[in-house]
Amino acid sequence: MSSSPPTLEELAPRSEDEVREHLAAGKLVEGLQHMSPEYLKGIRRILTVSADTELISAPAYLRAAQHAPALNNFGSAISIIQDELAHAHIGYSLLADLGVDTNALIYEREPGAFKYPYAFDVALDSWYEMVLANALYDQAGFVLLSDVHQSSTFGPWKRALAKVDKEETFHLRHGRTWVKKLCADPRDKRELQRSLDWMFILTLEWFGLPDAQKRHGIQLEYGFKGMTNDELRQTWMAAVVPFMEDVGLDVPAHHDAEQDRYVIDCPFPTRFDAEAKRWMLDEGPTSWDEVLVRWKGRGPMNRDYVTRLQRGYRERCEATA
Ligand SMILES: [Fe+2]
Ligand SMILES: [Fe+2]
Numbered sequence: 627m628s629s630s631p632p633t634l635e636e637l638a639p640r641s642e643d644e645v646r647e648h649l650a651a652g653k654l655v656e657g658l659q660h661m662s663p664e665y666l667k668g669i670r671r672i673l674t675v676s677a678d679t680e681l682i683s684a685p686a687y688l689r690a691a692q693h694a695p696a697l698n699n700f701g702s703a704i705s706i707i708q709d710e711l712a713h714a715h716i717g718y719s720l721l722a723d724l725g726v727d728t729n730a731l732i733y734e735r736e737p738g739a740f741k742y743p744y745a746f747d748v749a750l751d752s753w754y755e756m757v758l759a760n761a762l763y764d765q766a767g768f769v770l771l772s773d774v775h776q777s778s779t780f781g782p783w784k785r786a787l788a789k790v791d792k793e794e795t796f797h798l799r800h801g802r803t804w805v806k807k808l809c810a811d812p813r814d815k816r817e818l819q820r821s822l823d824w825m826f827i828l829t830l831e832w833f834g835l836p837d838a839q840k841r842h843g844i845q846l847e848y849g850f851k852g853m854t855n856d857e858l859r860q861t862w863m864a865a866v867v868p869f870m871e872d873v874g875l876d877v878p879a880h881h882d883a884e885q886d887r888y889v890i891d892c893p894f895p896t897r898f899d900a901e902a903k904r905w906m907l908d909e910g911p912t913s914w915d916e917v918l919v920r921w922k923g924r925g926p927m928n929r930d931y932v933t934r935l936q937r938g939y940r941e942r943c944e945a946t947a
Contacts, residue, residue, distance in 0.1 A: 631727060632725060634663035634666050634667055635663050637658050637661075637663075637724070637725045638658055638661035638663045638666040639658075639659065639661075640659075640660060640661060640665075641662055642662045642664055642665075645660070645662045645664075645665050645848070648660060649779055649848070649849065654779055654780070654781035654784065655779050655780050655781060656781045656782065657723065657782070658724060658725065664844060666724060666725075668845065668848055668850055669724065669780050669783075669848075669850060670721060670724055670726060671741075672850045672851070673717050673721050673724075673783065674717075674721065674731070674741050675741045676717050676770075676771070676774075677714050677716075677717025677718045678714075678740045678741045678742040679741075679742040679746070679767065680710050680711070680713040680714035680717060680767075681710070681714035681718075681732070681742075681935065682740065682742045682746045682931055682932070682935075683707075683710045683742075683746060683763070684707050684710050684714070684935070685930075685931040685935060686746050686749075686750055686759070686931060687703060687706060687707050687710065687750070687756065687759065688703075688707055689749060689750055690703070690750035690751065690752065690755055690756035690759065691703035691704060691707070693751070693752050694753055694756070695753060699753075702800060703756060706760070706796075706797050706800065709793040709797070712793075713790050713793070716783075716790065718731065718732060720780075720783055723782070732935070732936075732939075733936045733939035733940065734936075735932075737924065737928050737929045737931075737932035737933065738923075738924050738928065738929075740928070740932055743766075743831070744828070744831065744921045744924070744925055745763060745825075745828040745829060745831070745832055746763075746927070746931070747924050747925025747926060747927050747928045748824075748828065748900055748925050748926065748927065749926060749927050752817070753804075754808065754814070754817045754818050754820075754821045755821045755825070757800070757801045757808070758801065758805065758818065758821050758822055758825050759801070759825070760797050760798055760802075760804070761798060761801030761802050761866070762801070762822075762825050762826065762829045762866060763825075763832075764794055764797035764798040764801060765798045765865055765866055766829050766832045766833070766862055767797075768794040768797075768798055769861050769865070770833075770851075770858060771790055771791060773851055773852050773853050773858060773861075774787060774850070774851060774852075775787040775788065775790075775791055777849050777850075777851060777853075778849060778850065778851075779849035779850075780850075802869060805818060805869075805873060805875075809875065815874070815875070818875060819876065822870070822877065823905070824904060826866075826870075826877050826878065826879075827878065827892065827896070827898075827905055828898070829862070830859060830862075830863075830879075830890065830894060831895060831917065832862075833856075833858045833859040833862065834855045835855060836855065836856055836914075837854045837855055837856045837857075840855060860887055860888055863879055863888035864881075864888060867879050867880065867881065867888060868881075878890060878891040878892035879891055892905070892907055893909075893910045893911035893912075894911060895911065895912055895913075895914055895916075895917045896909070896910070896911055896912055897912050898920065900920075900926050
C-alpha cells in the first residue's frame with residue numbers, strides 16, 4: 627500500500643518572505659530547509675524540463691548515430707549520448723532530493739507528459755542531422771544551462787553545472803567541426819542545408835514564447851534563470867548565425883547593426899509539417915496559441931523514444947508483479 631506523498635507545504639518549511647530575505651542576503655538555497663512551497667514548485671519544474679531534455683536526447687541521438695560514416699565517429703556520438711544520460715541523472719537525482727518519486731517520473735509517466743522541447747520529437751535521420759543537432763540543439767542547451775549556471779540560486783544544481791557546461795562545449799564543438807568539414811563537399815553541403823532548413827527554425831522555437839506574451843515572474847525573481855526567452859534566443863542566434871554564415875550555409879536570420887540585435891527573416895512562428903520535416907512558410911506566420919497546441923500534442927517520435935527508455939523498467943515490473 628502506498629501512502630500519499632508529502633505536500634509542498636510539508637516539504638518546504640520557509641515562507642515566501644523568508645526565501646526573498648535569504649536570496650537578498652546573497653545566499654544560495656541548499657536544500658528543502660531553505661525553500662518555500664513556491665520555490666520548490668518552481669525549481670522542480672525547471673529541473674524536470676532540463677532532465678527530460680537530457681534524457682530524451684539519448685534515444686534521439688542514438689537513432690542518428692547509426693548513420694555515422696565510420697566506427698570511430700559512432701564512438702564519438704555514443705560518448706555524447708553517455709554524457710547526456712549523466713546530465714539527466716544529475717537532474718533526476720536532485721529531484722529525488724527534493725521529494726520527487728523519480729521512478730514514477732521517469733518510468734511511469736505518460737510520454738505526452740514529458741517536458742522536453744518539441745524539437746526532439748522530430749526524428750534525426752542522418753549523420754547530417756546528428757552533427758547539426760550538436761551544432762544547434764546542444765548550443766541551445768549550452769545557452770540555457772550557462773544561464774542557469776550563472777544565475778541559479780539553487781546551490782547543488784549551480785555547482786553540478788560546471789561539469790555539464792564543459793561537456794556541452796564538447797558536443798557543440800563536435801557539431802561545428804563536422805559541419806565545417808562537410809561543407810567542403812558540395813553534395814554534403816546541399817544535404818546539410820536541407821536539414822538546416824527545418825532544424826534552425828525548430829531551435830528558434832526552443833526558447834519559447836516571446837517576452838511580450840510571457841510573464842516570467844517567479845522564474846527570474848527566484849533566480850531559476852537570469853535571461854528572458856527573447857534574450858536567450860538572441861544569445862543563441864549570436865552564436866549560431868555568424869558560424870553558419872562563415873561556413874556558407876543559409877539561415878533565415880541576420881544581425882541588424884542599427885538595432886544591434888538578430889532579426890528573424892522568415893514568418894515566425896509558423897506551421898510545421900512534422901512528418902515531412904518542412905515549414906509551411908508560404909502560409910505566413912501563425913499564432914503562438916497554435917504553436918502551443920502543436921507542442922502539447924507532441925510530435926512523431928515522442929511515444930517511440932519514451933517507450934524505449936521505459937521498456938526495461940516496465941518489463942521488470944511486469945515480471946515481478
Ligand atoms: Fe546535456
Ligand atoms: Fe549535449
